[in-house]
Amino acid sequence: MLWLFRAAQRAHGRPSPRVYTTLITSLLRSRRRGLPLAGVAYEAWLALLASGQPLDVGAYLAGVSACACAGRASEAEALLPPLCAAAGAAGGPHAAAAHNVLLRAAARAGDAAGARRLLGAMRARGAAPDAVTYNTLAAALAAAGEGAARVLAVLAHSAREGFAADAYGYTSVMRAHALGGDLAAAAGVLREMQEAGVAPTAVTYGVLLGAHVRAGDLAGACALLARLEGGAAAWRRRQALRRRGGGGSDGADDAAGGAEHGQARAGAPPASVPAPPADVPAPTRIMYNLSLIHISEPTRQP
Numbered sequence: 001m002l003w004l005f006r007a008a009q010r011a012h013g014r015p016s017p018r019v020y021t022t023l024i025t026s027l028l029r030s031r032r033r034g035l036p037l038a039g040v041a042y043e044a045w046l047a048l049l050a051s052g053q054p055l056d057v058g059a060y061l062a063g064v065s066a067c068a069c070a071g072r073a074s075e076a077e078a079l080l081p082p083l084c085a086a087a088g089a090a091g092g093p094h095a096a097a098a099h100n101v102l103l104r105a106a107a108r109a110g111d112a113a114g115a116r117r118l119l120g121a122m123r124a125r126g127a128a129p130d131a132v133t134y135n136t137l138a139a140a141l142a143a144a145g146e147g148a149a150r151v152l153a154v155l156a157h158s159a160r161e162g163f164a165a166d167a168y169g170y171t172s173v174m175r176a177h178a179l180g181g182d183l184a185a186a187a188g189v190l191r192e193m194q195e196a197g198v199a200p201t202a203v204t205y206g207v208l209l210g211a212h213v214r215a216g217d218l219a220g221a222c223a224l225l226a227r228l229e230g231g232a233a234a235w236r237r238r239q240a241l242r243r244r245g246g247g248g249s250d251g252a253d254d255a256a257g258g259a260e261h262g263q264a265r266a267g268a269p270p271a272s273v274p275a276p277p278a279d280v281p282a283p284t285r286i287m288y289n290l291s292l293i294h295i296s297e298p299t300r301q302p
Helices: 002-012 017-029 037-050 057-069 073-078 080-090 092-109 112-124 131-143 148-160 167-179 183-196 202-214 218-229 232-245 258-265 285-296
Strands: none
Touching: 017 037, 017 057, 037 057, 057 073, 057 080, 057 092, 073 080, 073 092, 080 092, 092 112, 092 131, 112 131, 131 148, 131 167, 148 167, 167 183, 167 202, 183 202, 202 218, 202 285, 218 232, 218 285
8 A cells, every 4th residue: 555655656746635545544444463554644644734735524534543543642632623624514423433533542541531521522513422432432431440330321321312232332341340350240241242132242252251360260261262262253264274274273173173173184175064053253362362371370369
């Protein structure tokens, strides 16, 4: 993307705001780890700002995202008034999206006071909060350690506004219980989700695994990992790794699917092995790391 952008810049001169906006958005959406893409996106925003070209609401929204991802929340917030002015009467969704970007930054920092202030500013500007707004506020309260009761109050208000609880909201409640040291309540949230027909995400299971680790419950953490390793998503990942690596293993086969692994090594095609029925997310690297840390520090207090 950067190569294409620079080639176009050499061939055609100064890029348009739309080209800059596309570059910034693409950089921020990239999932490549280990690269300073947020910093590059911020530099691209500064270059667009210095170009003196008139900016539309999409460009301002990209600027808000670039500043927030680069850790420059005050610069991002300063862009909200011109963004709302550029959006005009049709700016509701754009203004809400921009405020939600800043709310996510506050949630990552565990800044509950900042999240509440942003919600107030959002309403003052006439931008209607949406499901993302309330979920992000709930996440900020949970990360700040304000307790499950306050997180539940936010989600109850969200429900009154017409936004049903989803996996993000439930996960915030679970995180609040986990940070409070209440493993039983955290596990109870998973049951509530399943009873409500809401599918837990990998983040949900990661939070629950962290609750087991904090409580010193190694057996529970390993049992949860084994459940995820036995799910259809992990099975599909193992099959993909075998196809790509000529029958290799991702290291989880001994815990889930040893016989299946033996069949694959004997030459049976992957399609001959039925997928497990449990459709749960595959375990992530972070989940394994959490368990390994607990194993390596058996005397660590919760």
